[in-house]
Amino acid sequence: MSQPSSESATTGCSALIRPADNGFRVLAALAADKHGRGNRLIGLHLTMVLIMACLVQAMLLRDRHCWWRGAERMDLPRIA
Template sequence: MVVDLRRIDITAVVPTNHTASAPLDESAPGKGSPVEALVNEFRFDAVLAAIKAARGDMLIGGHLALQLARHLLVAAMLLRDRETGTTHHCFGGTRWDAWAAALRAAPSPFTRRDITAAIRYYTNTLEELLRIWDPQAQPDHGPPLSMLDDVDAHASAP
């Protein structure tokens, strides 16, 4: 990523006669974990929201920041599923339902500063949920939070 938050996209072309040397092992630790996939999607959307905000695109930045709340609700659903041993979502009324109300405290992401503040809020909430999922996990949110600092600094520059 360059200083003004533009990025360079690189595409790799794999020859059609290429075959993988070994099949993917879906049972390997960390492979196929719904929480791992959710964290990756969250981080991707958070970075895009921040970049859109930095470029002055409040429509897309706000949309993507609101998407982060959805990721957090899915994380809470996964925790409830793990606790109840189901994935059917037939009944509510569990302690996990409080996470929906907790997201109400997030800033409304409709200005550049509000978008970065919402991303910070949602990132901190994600960290809480990840600690519940795996108390031994130590997620590193330093790089995305540092990027938000850069976006805020860019926003206050003339």
């Protein structure tokens, strides 16, 4: 039997995690850590920053979608 190479194992894993996601993952981990250790003020602040970052990404996706389709102002998809 042949052993799988370490290169194929690492490339498969790294292909699943995009570099843009790392900031969100770190922020979510920090917020969960602060909440878990009882520091609610910092934990809630980090959670609000994470929510704000998600809303910014949603606005960017909406703008990209509208630019790509050439949609008119009334044709804009609703976020919520």
